[in-house]
Amino acid sequence: RYKFIFQFPLPIPSIAQPITSYTNSSTGSTIDYFEINIVPFDKQTYPDLGTTSYVGYNGTAPGPTFHMTKGREAVVRFINKYDRPSSIHLHGSYSRTPFDGWAEDRTFAGEYKDYYYPNAQPMRTLWYHDHSLSITAVNAYFGQAGFYILDDPAIDAQLKLPSGDYDIPLMLAAKQFLPSGQLVSPATTHVSLWGDVITVNAQPWPYLNVEPRKYKFRLLDASISRSFSLFLVADSDPNTRLDFIVVGADAGYLSSSVPTKSLVIAMAERYEIVIDFAKYQGQNLTLMNERQFQNNPDYPATDRVLRFVVGTHVSSTDGNGEVPNQLVTLNDPEDHPVIDKQFTFETKNGQWLINGVGFEDVENRVLAFPKQGKVQRWELINNSGGWSHPIHIHLIDSQVTKRSGGRAAVEPYEATALKDVVYLGQNEKVEVVANFAPWSGVYMFHCHNLVHEDDDMMAAFNVSQVDL
Ligand code: C2O
Ligand code: CU
Incomplete structure (x- = not known):
């Protein structure tokens, strides 16, 4: 598979185009409406081999890129035209629970679901991908993943x-x-x-x-x-x-x-x-x-x-100046030294678990009850020997404040960031601090090695308006 290395150009995914736009009568802002079909397709990956079968958003892999502007909302209808169930997660969005891609909220062949995205967060690079129970790895790997770029023109102009x-x-x-x-x-x-x-x-x-x-x-x-x-x-x-x-x-x-x-x-x-x-x-x-x-x-x-x-020719010098040292003021959570929760990521009897629980353990899988609008510190502990796990906590942006055990410390580019995934390397412990906001509801957190997530390193937390 190595003779074609660096022989083919980088493909750039197409931009998703709204079908129509209308006004949100409760907020007064514009909603762009999109439709995405989940369909099988074939693609010639290697000139000397047969085609590769994919199932992707609008028959492309990666799916079309959503290019959104902060302040314009979106409704995306995902229409499932394939025989595996789907659930769509917009990774990086603080979506309300019905639109967050809960693994059991599945859309089956011939069905569709409309997802609402507020696009009100600070600019960021998000991605949308499948999150369907036990088959997330298969669906994402065979093509159900795409970019969703949220820009803020006011900040970009600065x-x-x-x-x-x-x-x-x-x-x-x-x-x-x-x-x-x-x-x-x-x-x-x-x-x-x-x-x-x-x-x-x-x-x-x-x-x-x-x-x-x-x-x-x-x-x-x-x-x-x-x-x-x-x-x-x-x-x-x-x-x-x-x-x-x-x-x-x-x-x-x-x-x-x-x-x-x-x-x-x-x-x-x-x-x-x-x-x-x-x-x-x-x-x-x-x-x-x-x-x-x-x-x-x-x-x-x-x-x-x-x-x-x-090449040798520059066709535009726009955006070619010095990269500023100071970029933006982040909405950091308040200082909160106490560890509220510890989560151990481990492997037992061929399953991947969090504090001994897997997602199929429906009675026990809600592992935390943070109060809405309150800051918590979570310690994530990798107790699975030679394995590493990128941990994704839905809903929140967190600060990575401490890493020990494996790689020496928090990486410099993590230290000045807010993150929704933190890499828990071999033998590491990591602490993250986040404000559990803006919404209440039950959200997932899990390992983003999708084989681990499917089998069964995923649990949930319940952001509550009252103390639970
Ligand atoms: Cu990118 Cu819960 O997933
Ligand atoms: Cu893992």
């Missing part, structure tokens, strides 16, 4: 970062192909599916033509099980790691930008980075992945991700 053609979403995902050209299903494992093929926007090892200027890339790790430690090199000098600047994370811009030479990104995490190609006219740069990073198995080419082919 920061003047690269935008338009210079702002590019990159969905990383490790895959495993059969000699026929079909994908190996994650349903074949209860452990993990790491994949030996690195895809970006569903294309194995693509290249991207860039101009010698600054670009912003919105990175998302949509892999089932593979986490990455990324770095950048010029092909003429592969031993020197180049600088790039982290400007955003799960919940939008960082409070201050962070120059770095490496970036850890685990499943469902998003990071926005700025790379300046100005000094590399006519050269190739490669986005690389560290070997032997955490528990990810290496294959011959899992150290490579994406090649940048730098």
Whole structure:
């Protein structure tokens, strides 16, 4: 599978177009209405193999990118035209519970469901993906995942970062192909599916033509099980790691930008980075992945991700100025030193559990009762030996305040961010602090290794208006 590395261009997902717009009579703001069909389709991944079967949003993988502006609401009708149930989670949105993709709230073949999204949060890179009970890994892996970008024009006008053609979403995902050209299903494992093929926007090892200027890339790790430690090199000098600047994370811009030479990104995490190609006219740069990073198995080419082919002509200098040091003021939760809850992530009898509970344990799976509008500190403890788990807590944006045990500390780009996923590496303990707001209701939290989530490392918390 390696002879086509860097031979095909990076595909850019199309932009979802609203069918109509109307006025929300209770808020007075505009609602854009979209329809997305969940349908099977085939795609030629390798020129010398058979086609690959997918089931995706509007027959594409990744699905169409929603490009939303803060303040305009959205209703998206997801129409299931395939024989597996679906439930759609807009990851990064504080959706009300009926629209959050609860795993058991399934839409079956021939049915549709309308999801309402307020789009009132600070700007951020979200993604929408399947969340259907026990088959999330299969549905997401075979194509049900796409970008949902929420922009805030007022802030972008101040920061003047690269935008338009210079702002590019990159969905990383490790895959495993059969000699026929079909994908190996994650349903074949209860452990993990790491994949030996690195895809970006569903294309194995693509290249991207860039101009010698600054670009912003919105990175998302949509892999089932593979986490990455990324770095950048010029092909003429592969031993020197180049600088790039982290400007955003799960919940939008960082409070201050962070120059770095490496970036850890685990499943469902998003990071926005700025790379300046100005000094590399006519050269190739490669986005690389560290070997032997955490528990990810290496294959011959899992150290490579994406090649940048730098041209010689700059067609616009918009957004090509200095990246500001101070970006935005984050809505940090108040200081709250007491640990309210501890959650241990472990494996027992072939199941993945949180405090000994799995999602199928319906009587016991609500593990926390934070009061609405109150801050809590949660300690997440990895007690599963050589495994790592990216932990996603729905509804909230949290501050990562402490990491111990494995990697030394909170990464600098985590420290200036708000996050909705935190990577719990091998043997690590991590503390997160969040305001449990704005809504009440029962929400999920889980490991975002989707094989673990399906089997059964997922639980719930009940945000309540009264003390429970
Ligand atoms: Cu990205 Cu509960 O999921
Ligand atoms: Cu896990």
